Amino acid sequence: MASLNILTDKVIGSAIRVHRELGPGLLExxxxxxxxxxxxxxxxxxxxxxxxxxxFEEVELECGYRIDILVEKKLVLELKSVKKLNKVHFAQVLSYLKLGNFPLGLLLNFNVSLMKKGIKRIIN
Known part of the structure; x- marks a missing residue:
């Protein structure tokens, strides 16, 4: 889990860097x-x-679900640019974690004044 924590720290640092440069209010x-x-x-x-x-019934079906960014085949990033995160956003990340059997996801909302307020860690 230590390597996953290091990876998460790198991703969060990068998200903060992007947010500092671009600011809130842009498209996802x-x-x-x-x-x-x-x-x-x-x-x-x-x-x-x-x-x-x-x-479904031992068959993999492509249904149009897409992970915004998958890092190192184990960390799911779901990006948003919304006024407020809601339960549907969290459910979306949980679904991706379960469907892909990934251990961890980050829900990143860039439409905030300070990026650390827009970061939510979700564990499968």
């Missing part, structure tokens, strides 16, 4: 592109808009 896609670029530049294996299938 702008933050996603910048965070993806920065994490990739730091040498992390990152996948953007990673499809995640649903398993």
């Amino acid at each position: 896609s702008a933050y996603q592109e910048c965070l993806f670029y920065l994490l990739n530049k730091e040498g992390l294996f990152v996948e953007k808009e990673k499809p995640i299938p649903i398993k």
Whole structure:
């Protein structure tokens, strides 16, 4: 778990850096592109808009679910740029964690005055 904590710290640091430079109020896609670029530049294996299938009757079905950013094949990042996070946002991350059997997710809301207020850690 220590390596996952180190990875999480790197991602949070990168998210804070993106937020400091761009500020709140932009579209989610702008933050996603910048965070993806920065994490990739730091040498992390990152996948953007990673499809995640649903398993039904032992068959994997592509239903259009996509993880905003998947880091090192284990950390789910769900990015938002909303006035306030709600239960549906948390449920979305939990669903991705369960469907992909990932240990940890970060729900990152960039539409806040201070980025640390927009970071929620979600454990599977």
